Amino acid sequence: MTATAPRGTGGVIPGRGDGGPAPRRAAIPERTLRTDRWWVQPLVTVVVLVLFIAYSTFRAFQNAHYYATPYISPFYSPCITTRCEGDSFPEFFTGPSWISPAIYILVLPLGIRLTCYYYRKAYYRSFWLSPPACAVAEPHRRYTGETRLPLVGQNIHRYFLYAALVFNVILFYEAFRSFRDETGEWGHMGLGTLILLANAVLLFMYSISCHSCRHIVGGRLNHFSAHPLRYKAWTWVSKQNARHMQYAWISLFGVAFADFYVFLLATGTITDLRFF
């Protein structure tokens, strides 16, 4: 026998999963006794994410107004088909004209955000209400978490990270290319250049601050002292990791804003503010 002496606890009776007290627990009928507005945060999350999804879906399928020399919208970057507007990335193949080039690449940025440890928290809470807020009962009868398909798939997050890092390089490459003017001459900079650059930086910070990245750079080690460089890297990534949530949101707004700016230029609504 171990540790605790018998306490006459009786058998464990399955819980009801509807927020009501399981037998032998204190009989408290309320789903929660919290007195604060706990529902505000999940509500805001839902509203913001739905707006982003609606906008990005519209833009991804629009298949137009994503290029305004020398800027390409991050939703369409890298643009890998021959049907792409402008000259941007090496063009690999020609797809049917009705498929937007954004579709080919969408899965990767979507994947890293979907499997991201922060976004998981955000959408499990706000969309799936599991739980809606701490100490507020969830409405589900059963719960198996990430133990089975499809959610066990969240464990491949690190592969999306690898892909995202490749994308980060491409976004920097595109931002770098926007130092050319309409004629392809170097030595140009407009507000769009800054926006693409900022977007690339933010998305990079989002990737590098990710929990999987923290693990890979050093978290998996048990003896930091034997790996001083990786320890240094881990310490830095850990610092960024503490702000992963902020990066997640700011980069989300950033990418939408960068796209919107290109959209405005491409539709001729505004003209780029040109510095030199």
Next chain:
Amino acid sequence: MSYDATFRVWRGDADGGGLQTFTVAVNEGEVVLDVIHRLQSTQAGDLAVRWNCKAGKCGSCSAEINGRPRLLCMTRMSTFGEAETVTVTPLRTFPVIRDLVTDVSFNYEQAARIPAFTPKPREADGNHRMQQVDVERSQEFRKCIECWLCQDTCHVLRDHEENKAAFSGPRFLIRLAELDMHPLDTVDRRDAAQDDFGLGYCNITKCCSEVCPEGIHLTDNGIIPLKERVVDRRFDPLTWLGSKIGRRPKG
């Protein structure tokens, strides 16, 4: 500086009970536990509450205050308005014994299941040598005062009694993380974490981190790194392939 506060305290046992309302004096600087003690000594001599150090170090006086899992001794009355009704209930996740005292033996059963620490041998001079940077991660988890608030708030256990058979709760996931990161330990607990302690049940919604009175970053520093370590072993196709064709040593 004194005022009369309205308290609603859950009283009862496994057979039933409910919130009972008291009017009780509150003085400057007091915490909720002081007020509960005043109720005990003046109005309800048999009001059951578990407590020890009254300084946030032992983790005995866990309960729920206005619906939030908290230590009674670390919740200052000044955080409530004088007109605000303060509701104190027992931990919901565990069977109630009486009033604010719950049967937390589930946690002790889980603790007994953890594969024990198994150190490598000492060095020739009889010492273990470890660098501060190597012990710091596990030290964070060893700050745990075992108040069981994380266990209480975790929806996997709180809302699903049946999960107690498969999921041991955040406290024991960080205990596994502590041992897995321990520079002296020689046991690989990754399979056990996934299969025996239900790591996969955690959907990292972070209520355990929010509630921890010691400020331990259970999710970011313990559970997620443990999940990543399990990925290394179980879900990383490259590692898996490597172990199949024998390039990497197993374990």
Next chain:
Amino acid sequence: MELERHEYDVVVIGAGGAGLRAAIEAHENGARTAVVCKSLLGKAHTVMAEGGIAAAMANAYPEDNWRVHFRDTMRGGKMLNHWRMAQLHAQEAPDRVRELEDWGALFDRTPDGLISQRDFGGHRYARLAHVGDRTGLELIRTLQQRTVALGIDVYMECTVTRLLTGRGGGAGDDGAAEDGGREEVTGAFGYWRESGRFVAWQAPSVVLATGGIGKSYKVTSNSWEYTGDGHSLALQAGATLVNMEFVQFHPTGMVWPPSVRGILVTESVRGDGGILKNSAGNRFMFDYIPDFFRKETAETEEEADRWYDDKKNNRRPPELLPRDEVARAINSEVKAGRGTPHGGVYLDIASRRTPEYIRKRLPSMYHQFKELAEVDITAEAMEVGPTCHYVMGGVEVDPDTEAACVPGLFAAGEVAGGMHGSNRLGGNSLSDLLVFGRRAGLAAAEHALRRTGRIALPDEDLADAARAALAPFDREGGENPYTVQHDLQQTMHDLVGIIRTAPEMERALERIAELKERVANLSVEGHRQYNPGWHLALDLPHMLVVSECIARAALQREESRGGHTRDDFPATDDEWARTNLICSRAPDGSVALTRQPLPQMPAELAEVFEEVSAS
């Protein structure tokens, strides 16, 4: 009568550091072992220990060794310590600390990767192995996890109300042949706090590891568990208590707000650079250096400040004098009207160390003041004052085996007496728990395995114990136990506190006699299931017996020494330097007091005092 019965070789009462260490040792020596504790496992008062474990490991200072530690301990206790206990303690502490690492403890490290050691009051060298300022938690968790891993039975939230004794059968080589039929331990009787149901353990060896008595005082760093039940159980079973007049008031407890008054502020604050100031801003400790410690204490603030970085060429700051000296000094400053608005003095580390350093070295102090007093210790000074912290006195035991004079009864940790003399040095408590916990467990296991013959627990004894426990329910209209407890705490605080006088203590004894009568007439409401009023009613007689021991011994010792300060006898006395006071139970149930000469230290140990002070 409904009664749960268990049979073991060794029953350990108390699950703090000493109890768990004893249980581990007893188990590893083949004894069937159980631990009984009043709280949940891992909540014992040991978690409140903050500073560290004193052990002369010489990780920080190669000059350190057990002889220096022995000498510091004896001098801290004003030479009243049992020399053999102080010797064993100093010799064995380093091994006890190292073994914790084998069980998973993670101490802070030196740059070489060894266990880091910090400075503390009364210790010549930095020798406290520590983890930030939560060393007690680390110790208890490590021992708890080891206990669980070994599969030792633990009876949680279970209170022992009585030790069971009987006329001995044959106790191997315990000398039973001569005094066959002597009273010996046969087990223990108690109740589950949760249900109120009774339990009896039948066991030839019982180890008391119940801790201290602080709950008899109004301002204390101790939790409700510290009711002196172990002291009282031992006394009732026929054992003797030694040095009960010595109660340590920790110089730095919180004083504001009132609800946290008494909560400990670790000595590490001073060890890590904190200083004490009065309301005029003076570093008053320089005015309170006693001759006994003058040679090794800094005389100027400059020298004191240099000491933190260069311990070889400078003497220690007076803030790091032993606790009794510092507590008395603070008491005098406050009495002289130089205290803070809330009746304490200022403990300032904010102006002397960086916020990062403070948060790193003293995380739980930072947290404690922030949460409980809304004080940011990295920016402001703390207000502190003396708080009842530790009782040096306890069960008189054999130094090598921790055996009390009742066969089968052992005591370790705070409940045992002798080790610390008249005053305990900070950090010596955790090492005491480990060293003597282990020895007690070992001796208890040996005693149990050696003992032959059947143990019987007579039904009438069990029925009597149950009757006594249930008595408060039978009386109606009696007094509320909380009021009696409050009055006792007030009495001890006012009359047997830091500074004592004969008339006050005589008054205290009168009041204790009155309180005894009131306790005999207590009544409690409700039923047996988790009823704190009832639990308190059963604890009160213990608290009263212990309070009586303290007051009687303190009245008789007509000198000032260590944790015992007499306003009417302010000096030490050579005759008393050779005398211990022993409490025992008189046939009529009251406390009897006898004088006993101090054990004689062998010459080769006495030399330590010459050689170390010469070096």
